Amino acid sequence: MEEQSASYKCPYCDAPLRWIPGEQLGCAACGNRFEPEVVKKLSAFENDQAPFDWGDYKEKFAAGAQNLPDRSVYLCRSCGAAVETDGTTAATRCPFCDNEIVLTEKLTGGLRPNGVIPFALSKQDAIGAVKKHFRGKRLLPRNFREGHTLGKIQGVYVPFWLYDAGVDGETVLECTKRRYYSDDDYDYTETKHYLVSVRGSMRFRGIPVDGSEKADDDLMDALEPFDYSGVLSFDPAYLSGFLADRFDSDPDRSLPRASQRMKSCADAAFSGEVTGFDSVRPRGSNLSLTAPAVRYVLLPVYFLNVGYHGKNYRFAVNGQTGKTVGELPVSKAKSLGYFGGWAAAVSGAVSLLLYLLLR
Amino acid sequence: MKRFVPVLLCMAVLSALFPAAAVFAADYDRSFYRYNDYVEAVTAENEKILNQKAQSRIEELRMDFPICVFNTLPEDQTLEDYADWFYHHNRFGFGEEKSGILLVVDLKNSLFGIYYFGEAEQLIGQDVDDALINAFREDCHNDDLSFYEVFDRYLDRVFDATETARTAQQSALTTDREKTDNKNGMPYWYPENTEGFTDFHGDPIPCVTDDAEIFTEEQEKILEEKIRAMRAELGISYYAFTDDDNHGLTPEEYSSDFLHFNGCGTGERYGAVVFYLSLDPDDRCWLTTSINSYEDIFTFDVTYEIDETVDADIRAGNYFDAFVKHADFCRNLFLRYTELPDWYPQGADPVNTDRKKRAPEGKTDPAKPRITDNARLFDPQRLAEWEEKLGALSEAYGVETVLFTDSVSHAPVAADYAADFYYYNGYGRDGILVYLIPDGGDPLPQVLMFGDCATAYDEAELETRLSGGNVDTIPAKFCKLAKFMLKHRRLPMTVYAAGFCVFCGLAVGLPVAWKRRKKLEAGMRVARTAATETYLVPGSLQIRGKNTDYLYSTVSRSAKPKPSDSSSSSSSSSSGRGGSTYTSGRSAGGSYSSGGRRF
Numbered sequence: 001m002e003e004q005s006a007s008y009k010c011p012y013c014d015a016p017l018r019w020i021p022g023e024q025l026g027c028a029a030c031g032n033r034f035e036p037e038v039v040k041k042l043s044a045f046e047n048d049q050a051p052f053d054w055g056d057y058k059e060k061f062a063a064g065a066q067n068l069p070d071r072s073v074y075l076c077r078s079c080g081a082a083v084e085t086d087g088t089t090a091a092t093r094c095p096f097c098d099n100e101i102v103l104t105e106k107l108t109g110g111l112r113p114n115g116v117i118p119f120a121l122s123k124q125d126a127i128g129a130v131k132k133h134f135r136g137k138r139l140l141p142r143n144f145r146e147g148h149t150l151g152k153i154q155g156v157y158v159p160f161w162l163y164d165a166g167v168d169g170e171t172v173l174e175c176t177k178r179r180y181y182s183d184d185d186y187d188y189t190e191t192k193h194y195l196v197s198v199r200g201s202m203r204f205r206g207i208p209v210d211g212s213e214k215a216d217d218d219l220m221d222a223l224e225p226f227d228y229s230g231v232l233s234f235d236p237a238y239l240s241g242f243l244a245d246r247f248d249s250d251p252d253r254s255l256p257r258a259s260q261r262m263k264s265c266a267d268a269a270f271s272g273e274v275t276g277f278d279s280v281r282p283r284g285s286n287l288s289l290t291a292p293a294v295r296y297v298l299l300p301v302y303f304l305n306v307g308y309h310g311k312n313y314r315f316a317v318n319g320q321t322g323k324t325v326g327e328l329p330v331s332k333a334k335s336l337g338y339f340g341g342w343a344a345a346v347s348g349a350v351s352l353l354l355y356l357l358l359r
Numbered sequence: 360m361k362r363f364v365p366v367l368l369c370m371a372v373l374s375a376l377f378p379a380a381a382v383f384a385a386d387y388d389r390s391f392y393r394y395n396d397y398v399e400a401v402t403a404e405n406e407k408i409l410n411q412k413a414q415s416r417i418e419e420l421r422m423d424f425p426i427c428v429f430n431t432l433p434e435d436q437t438l439e440d441y442a443d444w445f446y447h448h449n450r451f452g453f454g455e456e457k458s459g460i461l462l463v464v465d466l467k468n469s470l471f472g473i474y475y476f477g478e479a480e481q482l483i484g485q486d487v488d489d490a491l492i493n494a495f496r497e498d499c500h501n502d503d504l505s506f507y508e509v510f511d512r513y514l515d516r517v518f519d520a521t522e523t524a525r526t527a528q529q530s531a532l533t534t535d536r537e538k539t540d541n542k543n544g545m546p547y548w549y550p551e552n553t554e555g556f557t558d559f560h561g562d563p564i565p566c567v568t569d570d571a572e573i574f575t576e577e578q579e580k581i582l583e584e585k586i587r588a589m590r591a592e593l594g595i596s597y598y599a600f601t602d603d604d605n606h607g608l609t610p611e612e613y614s615s616d617f618l619h620f621n622g623c624g625t626g627e628r629y630g631a632v633v634f635y636l637s638l639d640p641d642d643r644c645w646l647t648t649s650i651n652s653y654e655d656i657f658t659f660d661v662t663y664e665i666d667e668t669v670d671a672d673i674r675a676g677n678y679f680d681a682f683v684k685h686a687d688f689c690r691n692l693f694l695r696y697t698e699l700p701d702w703y704p705q706g707a708d709p710v711n712t713d714r715k716k717r718a719p720e721g722k723t724d725p726a727k728p729r730i731t732d733n734a735r736l737f738d739p740q741r742l743a744e745w746e747e748k749l750g751a752l753s754e755a756y757g758v759e760t761v762l763f764t765d766s767v768s769h770a771p772v773a774a775d776y777a778a779d780f781y782y783y784n785g786y787g788r789d790g791i792l793v794y795l796i797p798d799g800g801d802p803l804p805q806v807l808m809f810g811d812c813a814t815a816y817d818e819a820e821l822e823t824r825l826s827g828g829n830v831d832t833i834p835a836k837f838c839k840l841a842k843f844m845l846k847h848r849r850l851p852m853t854v855y856a857a858g859f860c861v862f863c864g865l866a867v868g869l870p871v872a873w874k875r876r877k878k879l880e881a882g883m884r885v886a887r888t889a890a891t892e893t894y895l896v897p898g899s900l901q902i903r904g905k906n907t908d909y910l911y912s913t914v915s916r917s918a919k920p921k922p923s924d925s926s927s928s929s930s931s932s933s934s935g936r937g938g939s940t941y942t943s944g945r946s947a948g949g950s951y952s953s954g955g956r957r958f
Binding site: 138140166185187189190191192193194196198199200202203218219222261262265269273274325326327330338340342343346347350351358 | 849851852856857859860861863864865867868869871872873875876879880882883884885890891892893894895896899900901902903904905906907908909910911912913914915916917918919
């Protein structure tokens, strides 16, 4: 099946346009810059402006996304090659001519995001962020730092659900107060136990949970926070030059992760209201989400995979703030060296101090 | 006043610099002149004479006689205030009560006062005080007398007054004792008021007091002569005492009171010993009770040996033989304290010497012998080598480094004997003396420090370092340690202490290094998720209510630590064998009763 696709061409030289983070759409061939709105008008691309409707997303999802095939084939508008992608890919690059492709069918109707945060960092900035992430990591193996290829870094718009919801209910705590007194023979400790319940409510806005099965949840959580003031109305033009996926984990599946965070936060906040006790221990809570709502946004993330000693190390860079996350390999030799060095230095200092005091 | 402010300041500085003087002189402090003339009322030569005269009878009369002559008082001070300050600031006074009579003369204002401190307040009556004041006033108005003569006459009068008062005090005591003989059922030698009793040492009683009347006249005479001969030969204060009634006291208390209330004791430290046989039907026993310096001689081991010697005779009823054997034993015991090494001065009394009153003086003399090995504990081949090393140290650092050994101690306490060796051989003010006196036991190294060394180093620490291993290695160890000590002003660290330092270092260093490593490794992992509070809508937190319900109470208790029981020390008299008792009798003094048995 031939898929409908959209690509942005330079109005001047017809070369592919790419989004230059923080600026405009740019042409790599002639160097011209264009406002996305202008490019859109010029483009024959017909954009479906219907906003993402949380209320009946399931219906739309059923009508649109669920019917999407697991694999898609599209024709490159630049070179005419047939390119096969998986069912979630929303923007990619032609492997033959490197033309930027946005699969508009996966971003329309019920699959159209509510918003997008465009990449604010360039690829070089992202590489710089990764290098900064490596800096100061004393246990990083020397050949890992030198041997990897940072140029393989890839910008991807990752689908996220932003949950808005209130939490209402009560948290129950077991608290104790202690009193000390003595007689001639004994010291006494009297401990009084109380059951304290705190009722209240609070509201959260924009708790992000990634909607992609492919994305590592820990990495995506660690990339937070994003600055939501940078969320713009979705426009496929921002996707040009980057990869993009549509969601493949619906809001109901992702909700438990968000609700757990909200409940934990509510428990801690309610417990903080209890004062005047010597110890406070949670016994349970009865909390419920109220007025939940969700928004579907694409958030900018750079990914970098580095193979080292047979293991793949994946790094992610927040394309908006530059925050970099990812587990780094640990050099055992360096780890032991630092351990020994610290042990020798501290032990030596303490021994010397004692020697000076006791001599 | 301004004229003698610098003098007073100097005195204050000197008193701060030489606090040790007060330590060495227990009965009275010799640091300050007794005649203090801030206006040069007499010549320097006469000042010295008056000072010597004032000091000459302090010990005899147990009273201090300082004089202070100055020009004028500070504006805000009375003569009495000044006298009180002057007396105590200069640490005048004899004995624990700091007894003394101070004459203060303000020449400019023609004022004077005679002030009494300590025992003098009770001893000198009002009439005597009036007489002293009137006589001094008359002398002051007598133009034929110089200031020197006025003060000289004052001293003569105050000496006479004190001597008279002392004699009256003694006779009053005797009178009291006689009066109370049958009044309260106590023996004739008991004072009426034991609480107010002041110790005296007149040695007025016979050598044998047989209140139990167990000796025949002839036996008593023989025993008396024997003890007198012992006293004449050895100068010891020894008594034999029997009684058939302890008057409600324990035998230890009763015998101790016998010594104290009868003024027993000789020498500077008034040592005395009594062999007491109690035939009280409620407590038939015998024991040897010693006081003051003799407590060091009659240790538990010695009295046990005495008890073994007299046991059979007393149980057989041969009391006289037991007393004779006891006296013979004590004579033999005291012989070693009279047959002294030749470095003791003529007439020295190692038993009763008050060593607190003296301190070595003079500079270090490296030419003096460094090692005196009378006990022959060390390798004679190497003595010269060690002698040379210790001599070099003494010369380099100006500190005496001396090693002394002897097979027996000629003083009751080995440390006193070693101190006598150091003192009478003229070693210098600052020194380290290591001595080994086996006295029938193991030769353990012990240490005495003198002068600055006493404050700079720890005797016990050096003893510990020298102990252990072969005795023959002690001189080499002493040479090595003394060199380090004198060079670094401390002892080298022991292997154990160094190991302790390393252990503590590792105990701290390893956990710190482990934590640091874990922290570094944690930095290599994925960063933590941002706090959910970030997404909290500002102002949305609303607490609607808070309920507090009481559930239950628990009470736990822990026992308080108890103070450790003080060791019972009253077993000797009741058990008959073993243990020892330190008894504080009804008098002010204490005594040591050791051994003794019931029969």
